[in-house]
Amino acid sequence: METLREAVEDFARKKGVWAELWGEIEEGLSVERRDRRLEAISPYRETLFAVRVIHRGRAGLSYTTRAEPEAVREAAERAYEVSRFSEEEAEIPEFRDLPELEEKSVVRRSPEELESFLLEAEETALSSDSRIHRIERTALSFSETTYFIFQSGGLSASFCAGSYSFLISLTAREGEEERSAWEWREALDLSELDFRVLARSAARRALDLLSARKISSRRLSILFPPQAAVVLLETLSHSFCGDEVLKGRSRLAGKLGERLFSPKIILVDDGLLPGGPETRPFDDEGVPQERTILVSEGTISAFLYDTLWGRRAGRRSTGNARRPSFRSLPTISTTNLYLEPGSFSPEALREAESTVFEVYEMLGWHTTDPISGDFSVGVSGVLHERGEKTPISGMALSGNLFDLLARVTAVGADLTFYGDVGSPSLLVSGLDLSGA
Structure with missing residues (x-):
């Protein structure tokens, strides 16, 4: 070399x-x-x-x-x-x-x-x-x-x-x-x-959905296990990219220092995370990667920058330049993005309220607007009610991603990474589940 x-x-x-x-x-x-x-x-x-x-x-x-x-x-x-x-x-x-x-x-x-x-x-x-x-x-x-x-x-x-x-x-x-x-x-x-x-x-996830059926529309608490929660974070990550913020294409523009999410939410981008899939000493511009707390107890505390957009914002690069491919110039991207885990087991979250719907599948999440956060998706999963499990499918879940994260009432201890995004289970109150 x-x-x-x-x-x-x-x-x-x-x-x-x-x-x-x-x-x-x-x-x-x-x-x-x-x-x-x-x-x-x-x-x-x-x-x-x-x-x-x-x-x-x-x-x-x-x-x-x-x-x-x-x-x-x-x-x-x-x-x-x-x-x-x-x-x-x-x-x-x-x-x-x-x-x-x-x-x-x-x-x-x-x-x-x-x-x-x-x-x-x-x-x-x-x-x-x-x-x-x-x-x-x-x-x-x-x-x-x-x-x-x-x-x-x-x-x-x-x-x-x-x-x-x-x-x-x-x-x-x-x-x-x-x-x-x-x-x-x-x-x-x-x-x-x-x-x-x-x-x-x-096997358990497939078996749990056998004999699934629709139920009547209702407002209830919904449990997003790690596999579903990381999908939420992947969409949310757009809003923390400094170029999108400065261009006004992020809902978080002008919101630095404001509490927009549940105080249970601590969101971190850590390019130095031990064992992280995107952990390296340097980003794709040669700038040191680092640990950046994006949301601290629900409060927007930082955004991510490369060299160009950091200087335009009057800040230094956070070490978040990534090349989508070797044929592309570096752009702003997350490294190891994750939510800090809480203290609840998945079992405790399922039993936290008299009725909890646990999401197994979300169909159509790719249609979510990353700027507004508005979504409407098909969902399947399991209804946990008074110790009984009922498989549910053919339902629709709609709302707003930013509002959803403001309604988080409990965070699990089960932090799990899927690729470079990790999340524990999230229990969210007051969401509308309706017949699709």
Whole structure:
């Protein structure tokens, strides 16, 4: 990599511009089974490099998949030409010392070992209940990515991060009725994935929805388990991006310091979270990642910035620049976004009130307006009432995301990450459940 760094520095010196080489080398192995048969064994290795040039306040980008000095120089020339006519404004990142983090390499396993874990998960699900009749898909993979960043201003850094990923999807049948469910989880180490527990969880969710029916419309408390709550947070994250705030495309614009959510809500973006899937010393501009409390006991306390939008807001970057792909310039994004857990078990939340509806599925959440927060989705789940469980489907849940988060009455202790977003269970009062 030293020759690549030298190629960027030499180019920047000759052209009198600021230049940056960002690289990503990812390799891994994926094993997939469908309908209890081996579907694919897929080893892979990708080498991706992007050169960003900032010239007179404008950014140009080009890329290559070849780890060769000549390929990097050619990409730099293309990026320079783009920068001369670009309308993309850019600021040169401020050089700061990076935090020291332990690299997260993975212990690699053979395809045979990975498949044996899938077989174990499948057998666990099938043996949990005779009504589990089909294992649609299981998949287990590991990946290890080394990130590089070299800047003509002097920064030269790299970091290695790896993880395992597991998925199971299955179907339960009773008579002519079928219900599907899934579980998916990532972990830094294979030992952190309990395949039996995840298989049983997917089976329970599918079984719980058999014989589901509609009920009369009512207002009641609704329990969002982690799998559903992270979907809420993914939509909410838009509102904390500094560019959206400054453009007036966030409902939180001008609300810094105001209490808009339940005092039970503490929302954190932590790029240094131990074991976090997006934990790194530096973001995709080479700025140190950090821990930012976005909501403190319901009060809006911070927004996220990259270098450009941070300076426009009169603040420094929070280390939240991310490239959607190596073909894209960095934009503002969350790192490890999560809600701080509370003290309640899932069982305690289900029994917190005389009637609680627990959400298992939300259909159509992608139609939610991230600016206004208005939503209307189809939901299925389980009604917990006086110790009895009733499977419910064909209902509609509508409202506003910001109002929903203001109505949180209790937060679970079961913080769970799905990808780079994590949440515990949330109990929310006074929501309207109606016949779809």
